[in-house]
Amino acid sequence: MFSLTDTHCHLYLPQFDNDRDDVIKQAIDSGISRILIPGIDIRTSEQAINLCALYPKTLFAAIGIHPNSKNDFDENSIIQLKSLVKSDHVVAIGEIGLDYYRVGNSIENQKRMFQSQLELASELGLPVCIHNRNASQDVIEIIENWIGIPQGKNHTSIQSGVFHSYDGSLETANKIIKLGFYLGITGPVTYPSNHVFREVIKNVCIDKILIETDAPYLPPHPFRGQRNSPVYVKYIAKQISEIYQKDIESVEKITSKNAATLFKWQ
Numbered sequence: 001m002f003s004l005t006d007t008h009c010h011l012y013l014p015q016f017d018n019d020r021d022d023v024i025k026q027a028i029d030s031g032i033s034r035i036l037i038p039g040i041d042i043r044t045s046e047q048a049i050n051l052c053a054l055y056p057k058t059l060f061a062a063i064g065i066h067p068n069s070k071n072d073f074d075e076n077s078i079i080q081l082k083s084l085v086k087s088d089h090v091v092a093i094g095e096i097g098l099d100y101y102r103v104g105n106s107i108e109n110q111k112r113m114f115q116s117q118l119e120l121a122s123e124l125g126l127p128v129c130i131h132n133r134n135a136s137q138d139v140i141e142i143i144e145n146w147i148g149i150p151q152g153k154n155h156t157s158i159q160s161g162v163f164h165s166y167d168g169s170l171e172t173a174n175k176i177i178k179l180g181f182y183l184g185i186t187g188p189v190t191y192p193s194n195h196v197f198r199e200v201i202k203n204v205c206i207d208k209i210l211i212e213t214d215a216p217y218l219p220p221h222p223f224r225g226q227r228n229s230p231v232y233v234k235y236i237a238k239q240i241s242e243i244y245q246k247d248i249e250s251v252e253k254i255t256s257k258n259a260a261t262l263f264k265w266q
Helices: 020-029 042-054 075-084 107-124 136-146 170-178 195-202 230-244 248-263
Strands: 004-006 032-038 059-063 090-099 128-133 161-163 182-185 209-211
Touching (some): 004 209, 020 032, 032 042, 032 230, 032 248, 042 059, 075 107, 090 107, 090 136, 107 128, 170 182, 209 248
Parallel strands (some): 004 032, 059 090, 128 161, 182 209
């Protein structure tokens, strides 16, 4: 049996307070070998790292400040992130980006936060986990400019990352892939009515696909309305296998290899 990878799961959130260890152990027992936990601010980035210390060969952390974070962002925020990145558990900067749907911060401030954290990722040679909601044009423009920034000494190719929970058009997907980024696919790809998006994914090379739960959010069919869990990543993998008409073992192997390439897992 090949192992699965969940490349986006917020295990530190209160929804898991009553059974967090059980959720993680259930995921491991079901064949999930790696789970990436992205922070959404300094505190949750610290929590992600602390969780990884309990399961060092399974859990990995991304650290960053989400565009909707209500906390002030200044030079000290970058200093704090630089301190956190000293942990061996950190493999990416994220969840960072722009959100024009739920504007918790001004657009100007969101862009400043996003650009500062991209510069940090470039300095450190780390990939990024991108949050993009109703902001594709600006996100892509900022990423295009970022790629020109000198790369960190540990980076062997252009700066890269994943557009988390991608749900856009084929045109936008192709732009993202051309920039060297991956598409993170979540539970909505399984919704019976979401046939248009499945057609988008069908026309994208599977070598640029990652699978993720975004737990506790975005549960796949038939669990809509319930708390999502990393163990449900297998439902996304199954849907991907149907889209590409590949056996489930091949999808598990390819998407896990994609994640290992991006996050430099051995």
